[in-house]
Amino acid sequence: MSKRTIIPFGPQHPVLPEPIHLDLVLEDEKVVEAIPSIGFIHRGLEKLVEKKDFQEYTYVAERICGICSFIHGLTYCMAVEELMKIEVPERAQYLRTIWSELSRIHSHLLWLGLTADGFGFESLFMESWKIREYILDIIEETTGGRVIFGSAKVGGVRRDIAPAKLEEIVKKLRVYQKKINDLGMVFLDDTTVKHRTQGVGILTTENAKALGAVGPMLRASGVAMDIRMMGYAAYGKIGFAPIVETEGDCYSRCKVRIRELAQSIDIIEKCVQQMKEGVIEAKVTGFPNGEFFARSEQPRGEVIYYAKANGTKFLQRLRVRTPTFANITPLLEILKGCQLADVPILVLTIDPCISCAER
């Protein structure tokens, strides 16, 4: 056995937008073990539920994560709506689906950019973020915010989108899809990119299941598991089948995300076709009571909101299990046996959102 060295990775590292710390145990250039430590940006947002009333907390829930903000707000609202037995109007359900998918597109494009930057392809990074900017424009136009949508609300949504605007959005998205296809081609066909991603960090199907991987990480390992299949919001009405790849390496995870971009555009188009005019919010009276687990699919994977209420305007307990937290264990598994130079790309491949994980 050769001599072992420990190299600290993070919390400040060029590829990491957010702080996570890994102690990498190396034998020569090979990683034999990785020991994580998180907790650098804990903000105590779960405790805040005792100070903000259940409607105000929607704003806080949206700020748990800056990238999947809308889906955080939406899942929180879903939990409270279930506790209060509120029937959300159909149009609001469709609007929620559209915004969820827009947020997925912008999150995946952000991830593609960061990954390109991670393996040193600067112009590909710029190209990804250029397209992301067009999506952010659509989001700003429809919700008023670029990343904090602020449109989820207990009982429905806060804004409506006019039918003409919806048609326009679909038309725009079709144009962007061509750009996204060109972008995807670089990630999937370019030899230099494939050198960095193919056969790197393989997560087997058994390991993915046993270690509790979620989201694209799980689907790239051949498990067809997506919470959208449960049909929350309007997913049940439009028919949804998850995208699955089988190799389980970085390349597959990249491929799943690129294919999901096209799928999201299709979902938005279906929503626009099926949507009918109607009210966008239900009346909220009384206070929540009981306990409930709400689940939804974020760009990074499944998020779980546990809410417990006792009939007052403040919730008693709120617990959030975010996808990044679930994906840290599989990350440690794929880091074992990899080369030191591959560590940044492997850490990026789980799409880490540490602020999410620490709340």
Place this chain on the structure above:
Amino acid sequence: MKLLVMAKSVLSNLFSRPVTERYPFVEKKYFVGTRGKVLIEIDKCIFCGLCQRKCPTAAIVVTKEQKGWEIDRLRCVSCNACVEICPKKCLVLDTKYAACSEKRYKDVFHA
């Protein structure tokens, strides 16, 4: 083996204008629905204090006796809650953001 897959994008970028805007030399155009800063028509305000109660970040302070309405611009998150609740519809969200600042400052209005 495929090389130069990105050549198409590179060439089209080479012969097109930059996608970025030259801010602040070119004025930024905001969308109609952008949530910027809160504006008040103080003459219409009845100082009921509903906006203060609804504000999730406690950025608004209303004083009924002095007929004053003040907002901490750095606390405000432009959530639109005050605009929605206002019974007199004297609050409105501008599409422009509040000016940036190093220190906390309050915009104070008196009727």
